Amino acid sequence: MALHRGRGFAAINYPIGMNLGGDPSQALVHSNPDGKFTVALSAIDLGQGMKSVTRQIAAETLGVPVEDVYVDTADSDTGPHDMGSFASRGTHRMGNAVIQASQEARSVMLEAAAEELEVDAADLVTDGRGNIHVKGAPSRSITTMAASQAAQFKQGRTIAGRGIFLIPLSEVDPQTGEMTPVSCFAHAAMLVEVEVDDETGEVAVLDMQSAYEVGRALNPKLVEQQLRGGAWMGMSHAIWETTEPYYPSRDHGPEDFNAYVMPGPGDLAPHHISVLERPAPDGPYGGKGPGEMCANPVLPAVVNAVYDAVGVRVDDLPVTPEKVLRGLKANGGAKPRKAL
Amino acid sequence: MAKKPVHFSHNGVERAAFADDGQNLLEFLRRGAGDLSPKYGCGQGTCGACTVMIDGETQLSCLVLAESIDGKSIRTAAGLASDQLDPLQVAFMDHFAAQCGYCTPGMLVSARALLERNPKPTREEVMEAISGNLCRCTGYEPIISAILAVAEGRAQA
Incomplete structure (x- = not known):
């Protein structure tokens, strides 16, 4: 009876969003009389940071400080239509819609400022700190607040913009089944090290090394946060979590957190993350979206590592002690692929 | 349903509220005390x-009878900040926790x-605590x- 170490590798392509039924998101942007902007979305921030990222995107496009943008989400009764926060589509789909809406609002804001400054709107630039000025002549300037108030109370203009990003429904070729369900892929590769106990069948993940390609990391801290938490969830799905561990009877399944097995803070594996940035041509400022794919490479990498360690190929997740022990029995004991 | 008056200290403030028969502390705090x-x-x-603190000990408020806290001191996350945030709250933000x-x-x-019971915990003691x-x-x-940063004095106050 012994502990066996093994290494496993996996690489994935992960689709951003899914247009099997068409995949639109809308955004509405408008200025308020104080010169600040509201972005209305119907997609929800689940904690992944969509409000932060769309706020950055709106501020960058409008040319105003990020503090001057408020993102209002998640009232699908009153907000513009959105397919929702799923399929890792938030940054990509909503971000593109926010850019389009912000561009329209920005052009009206510059027209309002041009009227006040008595110049051509095409000659105006923003400094990102709340001012609009004539290109090359910073002293001929007006604040975004003054421009908004002039539009609101003098000129009778609405500084507002509409945005939609639609990946249209992809038709399926009836002869070949060929279609284009996805326009943008993120990528990841992971190497994990595991230890398998051939007496108990238990698997422990000892170390994870990963590289994630996420387009441009629009908010690097949020990206790292998602990758770290998501990979932990992937590890949990690989060797712990299932609603039906005690086959064959469903009656023996877990009904609460007492019986639903999840790793706790004592079961962490060190995770060394590299973020690779290859801006996506159709992404907002090059962003794709880490989303679900942060969990995905962990599962095949762990399964491969278990095979490397003891020669047991588990093809049904999660890799529970019972499956490992059955595999060991069928193989006549542990058959490490190589001595590490 | 009988109601019992319960006097307790809620984040340092002396309070009294009525607890229903069999009501748990979680529901009592959220509905009765507005926390x-x-x-x-x-x-x-x-x-x-x-999780809340009852006389300094962590307890699961969903398993505690509300009337059993009569005369006791309850602390919740809402009471951690005074005029400024608790260093733990700052560290949780700084570490994206x-x-x-x-x-x-x-x-x-x-x-x-x-x-409070162990100002210099090891990593293992932190894992045990949470x-x-x-x-x-x-x-x-x-x-x-985040917790280790506060314990080691690395967090910004």
Whole structure:
């Protein structure tokens, strides 16, 4: 009876969003009389940071400080239509819609400022700190607040913009089944090290090394946060979590957190993350979206590592002690692929 | 249904409120005392989202009878900040130790209780202290880092 170490590798392509039924998101942007902007979305921030990222995107496009943008989400009764926060589509789909809406609002804001400054709107630039000025002549300037108030109370203009990003429904070729369900892929590769106990069948993940390609990391801290938490969830799905561990009877399944097995803070594996940035041509400022794919490479990498360690190929997740022990029995004991 | 008056200290303020027969402390705090910081997660003492301190000890408020706290001192996440944030709250933000935030109040209470009985915990002691608090988003590592940063005096006050 012994502990066996093994290494496993996996690489994935992960689709951003899914247009099997068409995949639109809308955004509405408008200025308020104080010169600040509201972005209305119907997609929800689940904690992944969509409000932060769309706020950055709106501020960058409008040319105003990020503090001057408020993102209002998640009232699908009153907000513009959105397919929702799923399929890792938030940054990509909503971000593109926010850019389009912000561009329209920005052009009206510059027209309002041009009227006040008595110049051509095409000659105006923003400094990102709340001012609009004539290109090359910073002293001929007006604040975004003054421009908004002039539009609101003098000129009778609405500084507002509409945005939609639609990946249209992809038709399926009836002869070949060929279609284009996805326009943008993120990528990841992971190497994990595991230890398998051939007496108990238990698997422990000892170390994870990963590289994630996420387009441009629009908010690097949020990206790292998602990758770290998501990979932990992937590890949990690989060797712990299932609603039906005690086959064959469903009656023996877990009904609460007492019986639903999840790793706790004592079961962490060190995770060394590299973020690779290859801006996506159709992404907002090059962003794709880490989303679900942060969990995905962990599962095949762990399964491969278990095979490397003891020669047991588990093809049904999660890799529970019972499956490992059955595999060991069928193989006549542990058959490490190589001595590490 | 009979109601019992309960006198208790709530985050340092002496209060009295009526508890229903059999009402648990979580419901009493949220509905009776208006403190929404303890969260209802599982309602059976396995997730830790409802963690509060009773006379300095962490307890799962969903498993405590409200009337049993008569004369006792309750501290919740809502009472951690005074005129400024608790160093743990600052460290949780600096270390991105929350995503959806549902476990955060319970985590903060568990961490505060740990640091009060053991100001210099090891990493293992931190993991032990939060082992009753489930988190789905962070993978725990940022939370452990935040608590250790406060314990080691690295966090900004």
